[in-house]
Amino acid sequence: VRTWHRTHYRPDNVLLYLVGDIDPAKAVETIKEKFGHIQADKQAADISIASLREEASDLATALNNGSVKAAQSWHFPPVRHDWCVQKDRAVAKELQVPSGRIPLVSGEAPVDEEGEPKEDPGYDLQLQESYDLDEKVDFLETKHLEPGKDIRPHMFKHELLQAFSLHLFAKRPVEEIIDLDSFRRSMARRVALAALQIRLNVGGRSDDPAFTFVEFNQLDSAREGCAVCSLDMTAEPARWKDAICKSLAEIRKLGLYGVTPGEMERYASSLMTDAEQLAAQGDRISHGDQLSYLMETVANGHTFMSPMQSYHMTAKALSSLTLEEVNKAAAELCAHVTGFHKEAEAVDGPTIVVACMPKGVEDPDDPAYCDEEALVQTIYEACQQEVEPEEDVVVPHTLIPEVELNEAMVSNPPGWLSGKFSDGTPDTAPDSLTRPFTLRRLSNGIRVGVAPNTAESQRGHLRLVAPGGRDAERRLGFKNGAMAVGSRTMQEGGAFGPWTREQVELFCVDHLLMVEIKCTEEALVFDFVFPTTNVGNLGFGDDVKLGITGTESVMQILREILVGFKWEADALGRSKQSFRSSHESLQKNLEGLSTERVAEAMTGHDERYLSIDVDAVNDITLDEAKLAVMSQLSPDNLEVSIAGDFDVVEVLEMVYKYIGTIPADSNSEFKVENKVLPEWTGRVPKPAEPGRYIELELPDSDPRAVAYVAGASPNAWGYLADGTTVTERVLEADKRASDFDKQRRSHPLFAYAALGLISEIANRRLFSTVRERKQLTYDANFSFSGFERLLGGWFLVTVTASKEKAQLALDACKETLAALRK
Structure with missing residues (x-):
């Protein structure tokens, strides 16, 4: 161990970075004082293997000689790459991979005792020669598709894999960004990559494509010592x-035809907005993020810029960037794929492809069957397809015209009402601002809360909550999973009004909106993250034409979701596929499946708290999914919360216009009434007594185990399943409590704070007992389910261990919890 450490962790092989609120001069003096006396020669003297100590310097020279470390950046690893570049993009001579052995000695050749030159054995850096045990190694073989068109495939199969995944990539030298020209080229690449990614994500899934995830990118990697241009994709086997x-x-379409003028305009504008927001947040970037950025920038040889400097450079570069430059960058990015066409010019170097898939498919006629030959042939045939240039999509600058909004103001005049509360809190005024947040109700019944927060400059977050979720799904008599599948269908869809799904998604992209719709056990939740500045701008500098603000964009999206959403069959198909994949993956996941079994036992197989199986998902129709979700979206059942770096008065005015004009009877046709509320409504079932012991055996490639301890607990606010509260239980147990203690324990946040302390204390005790003292596990974790609207919940202790120690670890966890109760 010491030899290894002294060989590699030497003072002359170390870089030290400091970022923070420090005095540079004092930091330099401290560094000299603490590290100046450490010498590399002294460290090397501790290497116990004499032959290694003697050859260490020569070996280091050979390792670095001709590698990216020596030729380009001392921060890179001492490796050489098989580059894959266009023939007109010549690789520097010092970066080219030489054949044969690398000389161990540079400069004058050493001589023996008689003065004769010693033979330099050299170093086989690329391991191209024959070695012992080679027959036990699977070497990557390069396939020749056409003369000069090479691909290097590798396949990995495993019985626990659920999906097919592909990683196709090419290695290219890192291009240093040191002046305006190189910065412009990097901007051109970013515009081209943004256009392709949006095509894959938005347009590529219009007809329910086979891939479930796809990403194309090129990143400068200091760890790899090169720029990696990669396609990452997952699909059904x-x-x-x-x-x-x-x-x-x-x-291929991007590489051959480039981006459209509309794409160029939109994504250049998005890059400009990104740079503006980063500059606004410049003084709030954490030291850790700043350090990572500094190290990556310096390692790759780029010029380090502050966020404000980067903003000015971005504006200067984009203002003169042309469509031709972007299309040239697109051709370079895609060259390793377009070059596989039989009539296209080949690139220099191989393209590498790695595919991973489930093990066990042996029938060549099975659609899920794949071997190296079939993989390479499919890639080659895919690159022979004829492709047409992309057509420009008309993306609206605003979703709701001013005329339409004015008509809504006349037909459904909005109004503010005071906020009302059921816990005795005084009503809030409908016409004044309060701190730290303003709470009101609109005349249509929607509750609104707005709070300014400058923690993230020029950013905002809006959340729409409709209480109900999977609890309402069961209470209202919908099919198991209808609410969850329906919410995912909304996420996968997006068409409303006169706009198609593609137009709406591109509108969100242009206005930097992030939308997430999910169904929990107790609510439907719509989350929106948005910029609070003008976005979707056209032009630069003095010629810029401002678009609407991100805040107004998100109000338009929210309004249309509530009153104009179009339910589409293809979106339902993508939603179902997502749930099917999740459930099938769960069946082979040790932690996931065992947690599911614990939930089944804790809740008496209550479907509200369990995953949705494939048969239940397949049984849900579009109308059933629509009815389940829309039944929850009546205005009097909705709450909107908004926080961000904005002017509260302006935001309230937008809420007033866009959300306040929604009719109070919207979606009333979907409402389902409960005649009699079941006993279990709004509460978590109490676990059966006495407790049960469950054992689950799941095939796995590694011998490991997970143990759990679970039991009933209050929800996040201290309410138990039977309706009693933590405060009531504590006061009942402590008959001698003082008036002060009674008052303190009656505080609304008493239980929340107490449960937080219990969680922290339990985790610390588990760590000290199970891991440190008994050394039975690497990790033990205590957590609460943390429901907010449902009464009751459960606690869960999770401990990972070897199979041999799992029972001992489980017993130790139970002992720790028992000791905590005392």
Whole structure:
């Protein structure tokens, strides 16, 4: 161990970075004082293997000689790469991979005792020669598709894998960004990459494509010592060929025809807005993020810029960037794919492809069957497809015209009402601002809370909550999973009014909106993250034409979701596929499946708290999913909370216009009434007594185990399943409590704070007992379910261990909890 450490962790092989609120001069003096006396020679003297100590310097020279570390950046690893570049993009001579052995000695050749030159054995850096045990190693073989068109495939199969995944990449030298020209080229690449990614994510899934995830990117990697241009994709095993064909067709389309003028305009504007927001948040970037950025920038040889400097450079570069420059960058990015066409010019170097898939498919006629030959052939055939240039999509600058909004103001005049509360809190005024947040109600019944927060400059977050979730799904008599599948269908869809899903998604992209719709056990939750400045701007500098603000954009989206959403069959299909994949993956996941079994036992197989199986998902129709979700979206059942770096008065005015004009009877046709509320409504079932012991055996490639301890607990606010509270239980147990203690324990946040302390104390005791003292596990964790609207919940202790120690670890956890109760 010491030899290894002294060989590699030497003072002359170390870089020290400091970022923070420090005095540079004092920091330099401290560094000299603490590290100045440490010498590399002294460290090397501790290497116990004499031959290694003697050859260490020569070996280091050989390792670095001709590598990216020596040729480009001392921060890079001492490796050489098989580059994959266009023929007109020559790789510097010092970065090219030489054949044969690398000389161990540079400069004058050493001589023996008689003065004769010693033979330099050299160093086989690329491990190209024959070695012992080579027959036990699977070497990557380069396939020749056409003369000069090489691909290097590798496949990995495992019985626990659920999906087909593909990683197709090419290695290119890092291009240093040191002046305006190189910065412009990097901006051109970013515009081209943004256009392709949006095509894959938005347009690529219009017809329910085979891939479930796809990403194309090129990143400068200091760890790899190169720029990696990669396609990452996952798909259903039976549809891997379709997925490859579709994704490679989009890449070829970009490489051959470039981006459209509309894409160029929109994504350049988005880059400008991104740079503006980063500059606004410049003094709030954490030291850790700043340090990572500094190290990566310096390692790759780029010029380090502050966020404000980067903003000014971005404005200067984008203001003169042309469509031709972007399309040239697109051709370079996609060259390793377009070059596979039989009539295209080949690139220099191999393209590497790694595919991972489930093990066990042996029938060549099975659509899920894949071997190296089939993989390479599919990629080659996909690159022979004819592709047409992308058509420009008309993306609206605003979703709701001013005329339409004015008509809504006349037909459904909005109004503010005071906020009312059921816990005795005084009503809030409908016409004044309060701190730290302003709470009101609109005349249509929607509750509104607005709070200014400058923690993230020029950013805001809006959350729409409709209480109900999977609890309402069961209470109202909908099919199991209808609410969850419906909410995911909304996420996968997006068409409303006169706009298609593609137009709406591109509107969100242009205005930097992030939308997430999910169904929990107790609510439907719509989350929106947005910029609070003008976005979707056209032009630069004095010629800029401002778009609407991100805040107004998100209000338009929210209004249309509530009153104009179009439910589409293809969106339901994508939603179902997502749930099917999740459930099938759960069946082979040790932690996930065992947690599911614990939840089944804790809740008496209550479907509200369990995953949705494949048969239940397949049984849900579009109308059933629509009815389940829309039944929850009546205005009197909705709450909107908004926080961000904005002017509260302006935001309230937008809420007033866009949300206040929604009719109070909206979605009333979907409302489902409960005649009699079941006993279990709004509460978590109490676990059966006495407690049970469950054991689950799941095939796994590694011998490991997970143990759990679970039991009933209050919800986040201290309410138990039977309706009693933590405060009532504590006061009942402590008959001698003083008036002060009674008052303190009656505080609304008493239980919340007490449960937080219990969680922290339990975690610390588990760590000290199970891990440190008994050394039975690496990790033990205590957590509460933390429901907010449902009464009751459960606690869960999770401990990972070897199979041999799992029972001992479980017993130790139970002992720790028992000791905590005392």
